[in-house]
Amino acid sequence: MSLLIHPIRLFLLAALVCWAAASIGGGWRRWVAPVATAGSVAVILALAIFAGWYIAAPTYYDWIEPSVPSVGWTWLRGGEMYPRPDSWLRYSHPYGPLTFLVQAAFLGTFGPSVAVSKIPGVLALILSLLCVYRACRRHASSAVALWLAAIFSGLCLWMRTTSFWDRPDPLIVLAVSAAVLVCEAAGLRLALAGTMLATAAVLDLRLTSVAILLPVFAVMWQRAGARRVVSVVAAGAVLSAALFLLPRIDLAGFVARNEQLSQHGISARMVLQNGKWCLWLIGLWGVVAVARSRAVSLVESAATALALLLAVVTGATPAGGVHHVLPIVPIVLWQVARARVLEIGDRSRFAVAVCAASGIMWAAVGASGVIAVAHEVRQRLDRRMASGLSEFVAAAGVSSVALGYGATAEPQFVMPELVFRGSPLVIDALTVIDTQAAGQPISEATLTAIRTCRVGAWLIPAGERPFSMKTVFQHTASREAFDESFRAAFMDAYTRAARVSGAFDLWTCRDRR
Numbered sequence: 001m002s003l004l005i006h007p008i009r010l011f012l013l014a015a016l017v018c019w020a021a022a023s024i025g026g027g028w029r030r031w032v033a034p035v036a037t038a039g040s041v042a043v044i045l046a047l048a049i050f051a052g053w054y055i056a057a058p059t060y061y062d063w064i065e066p067s068v069p070s071v072g073w074t075w076l077r078g079g080e081m082y083p084r085p086d087s088w089l090r091y092s093h094p095y096g097p098l099t100f101l102v103q104a105a106f107l108g109t110f111g112p113s114v115a116v117s118k119i120p121g122v123l124a125l126i127l128s129l130l131c132v133y134r135a136c137r138r139h140a141s142s143a144v145a146l147w148l149a150a151i152f153s154g155l156c157l158w159m160r161t162t163s164f165w166d167r168p169d170p171l172i173v174l175a176v177s178a179a180v181l182v183c184e185a186a187g188l189r190l191a192l193a194g195t196m197l198a199t200a201a202v203l204d205l206r207l208t209s210v211a212i213l214l215p216v217f218a219v220m221w222q223r224a225g226a227r228r229v230v231s232v233v234a235a236g237a238v239l240s241a242a243l244f245l246l247p248r249i250d251l252a253g254f255v256a257r258n259e260q261l262s263q264h265g266i267s268a269r270m271v272l273q274n275g276k277w278c279l280w281l282i283g284l285w286g287v288v289a290v291a292r293s294r295a296v297s298l299v300e301s302a303a304t305a306l307a308l309l310l311a312v313v314t315g316a317t318p319a320g321g322v323h324h325v326l327p328i329v330p331i332v333l334w335q336v337a338r339a340r341v342l343e344i345g346d347r348s349r350f351a352v353a354v355c356a357a358s359g360i361m362w363a364a365v366g367a368s369g370v371i372a373v374a375h376e377v378r379q380r381l382d383r384r385m386a387s388g389l390s391e392f393v394a395a396a397g398v399s400s401v402a403l404g405y406g407a408t409a410e411p412q413f414v415m416p417e418l419v420f421r422g423s424p425l426v427i428d429a430l431t432v433i434d435t436q437a438a439g440q441p442i443s444e445a446t447l448t449a450i451r452t453c454r455v456g457a458w459l460i461p462a463g464e465r466p467f468s469m470k471t472v473f474q475h476t477a478s479r480e481a482f483d484e485s486f487r488a489a490f491m492d493a494y495t496r497a498a499r500v501s502g503a504f505d506l507w508t509c510r511d512r513r
Contacts, residue, residue, distance in 0.1 A: 072103030082253030199236025406464025
């Protein structure tokens with residue numbers, strides 16, 4: 001069983017079996033195409049069903065997911081998107097403004113709900129798959145393009161909800177996939193404009209991810225010249241900065257938050273983890289090298305290698321992960337299609353073995369990822385932290401009641417429900433943990449707001465000591481997410497008043513009882 005959930009081991013075994021099958025005379029060609037096509041359709045359908053199920057699930061899988069729509073809705077209703085470090089509000093995240101603006105657009109158009117907050121990510125995944133298929137179809141048969149899209153789908157299954165959650169990753173993948181598609185457009189102006197928009201979009205989603213576009217820049221450099229490419233990238237940077245002209249999107253707050261993130265440093269363990277994950281991708285990329293195709297130039301290959309290296313390193317912060325590498329996959333699949341080594345008449349057993357093994361590997365381990373997500377979501381629903389909360393919110397109103405924490409970060413998953421109903425977004429425990437790991441204590445303005453009861457009441461998990469949770473980072477000086485000064489200020493200013501649901505106690509200001 002461990003073999004089936006370990007991608008690299010399974011990839012090597014599947015590659016060996018597929019290479020042996022491809023060596024059996026010419027008979028293998030009679031069954032490889034229909035079997036691969038049927039398997040590809042099955043994997044893509046499985047991903048679609050999984051994404052649809054996740055939209056219907058009334059909670060989230062990832063701990064940061066509830067924060068993104070909460071910030072988007074808060075901004076739409078007049079709040080700040082990036083409170084500064086000296087602000088009394090503690091909910092700033094390092095993602096670019098486009099992440100939250102997309103959420104605000106969907107929530108404002110279709111109404112605030114957990115399901116609506118998941119739609120942008122799923123829609124981005126669908127469009128990304130279409131872009132990958134179309135970009136590959138320009139250079140390969142429909143069957144091969146479908147196989148490559150299925151490899152991407154299987155990978156997305158294994159990465160659980162990463163490919164369609166509400167964090168910026170699905171939107172980055174879409175921007176890169178669209179750039180891959182448009183950089184070969186017949187009209188040079190369209191290609192340049194598309195590259196500019198993709199650059200702006202990626203910068204407005206996650207600053208460090210713009211390096212993934214290096215292979216696209218290389219293609220455009222060969223097509224339009226270095227001067228035009230530099231101009232397009234510069235124009236994209238200027239366009240991305242324009243979003244900070246919108247009200248309540250503070251550039252200084254955004255920069256300060258990303259500076260805090262940079263202070264985490266790079267984790268050697270995460271570099272190794274990301275690098276191990278990329279071994280299969282390097283093998284897939286090796287198909288292009290074996291083909292010796294002039295369709296992928298040496299400059300583009302070097303740009304791809306550099307982009308992959310930068311993605312591995314920039315995604316190796318303590319809170320990073322392999323999802324930082326996901327956006328480069330459409331580029332590699334596009335290069336495989338351009339090398340034209342997977343057509344049925346081709347005799348490259350290595351190419352067939354590597355690509356077939358990739359599909360088998362991601363389909364198998366993708367199943368384990370789906371099972372893990374379903375199990376975790378089911379457990380979260382069984383805990384029913386939100387049980388009775390809706391009734392309290394409807395009866396009492398929450399304009400002056402904020403969400404607090406106890407011994408864990410579990411309240412994160414009811415944050416959107418409260419914020420959507422008018423509760424102020426004051427503290428996000430994950431922001432506090434992240435800034436503390438960067439050496440930034442809770443601001444004096446926050447402590448003053450607690451001491452003066454700026455928030456009238458708090459919801460704290462029933463029976464738990466307020467704000468007693470531990471940090472998830474091992475390298476911090478203190479294991480407490482909220483330091484003693486914050487907890488003491490809270491206990492001096494507030495007292496437990498009543499049990500308002502099966503999972504929360506209402507803590508009110510002592511001076512207002």
